[in-house]
Amino acid sequence: MTTFLRDNLTQKLSNGQNVYGTCITTTAPMWPKVMANAPLDFVFLDTEHIAISRPELSRMCRQYTAIGVTPIVRIPKPDPYRASQVIDDGAIGVIAPYLENVEQIKQMIGATKYRPLKGEKLDAILHGKSTPSSELKTYLDEYNHGNLCIANIESIPAVERLDELLSLDGLDAVFIGPHDLSINMGIPEQYDHPDFKKTVKTIIQKARAHTLGVGIHFSFEPQRQIDWIKEGVNIVIHSSDMALFSQRLRDDIAAIRSASGDELDSNSSGDSTTI
DSSP states (O other), rough: OOOHHHHHHHHHTTTTTOEEEEEEOOOOOOOOHHHHTSSOOOEEEEETOOOOOOHHHHHHHHHHHHHEEEEEESSSSOOHHHHHHHHHHTTTTESSSSSHHHHHHHHHHHHHTTTOHHHHHHHHHHHHHHHOOOEEEEHHHEHTTTOOEEEOOOSSSHHTTHHHHHHHOOOOOEEEEEHHHHTTOTTTTTTOOOHHHHHHHHHHHHHHHHTOEOOOEEOOHHHHHHHHHTTOOOOOEEEHHHHHHHHHHHHHHHHHHHHTOOOOOOOGGOOOOOO
């Protein structure tokens, strides 16, 4: 199953096909069984903002792999050692947040595509000062087969360096962080702002021009995802278990209260969240 998932998602992204997923925050053991009924290619497990321990993460990765859904994990910071750890824990894709320079991405490529090689030898290879022997290259290719290296682009400095960042061999995809990007742009959560839309379109166009997958995570209505797919997004990261539960519960309770003649307390409504 693991080999199939690695080949399947990698092949779809290489072909420019759409892949579909959602963010999972709950560690409840029955949740993978619930998710098995959804037509998903991957789950996005976020250890940057969600309190998930390493044993919990490993169990979640292996549970989702067992039902045929690829686990993609965002680590708390661009740390190659943590990236290698989550792959050991069962992750197939690794997302590093807030990447802004070439060196950060090279380190992530080293952690996902050259593990367990580390230290000066890896550094020399990543910077073109050395090449691995054919025997070592074959070993590393097989050992890291199907691992995905994904960069979170969520700041203007990263956007300004996009061509340089996206040209690195070994990078597979880009995730756009709309919340952090809007804040970095000085227009917090203004996702319909012309400047925000223009910047997102630039990221999408440049990622696809470099034959990379690209996605943007929104916890709002599906139409936002549909609109961005039309612009070139092919990694669809729609909402999260927390946001979907909140939205559905809010709507259901509002309908029941209305039918019962009870007015809805204005303080009981909540907003969707974006991670």
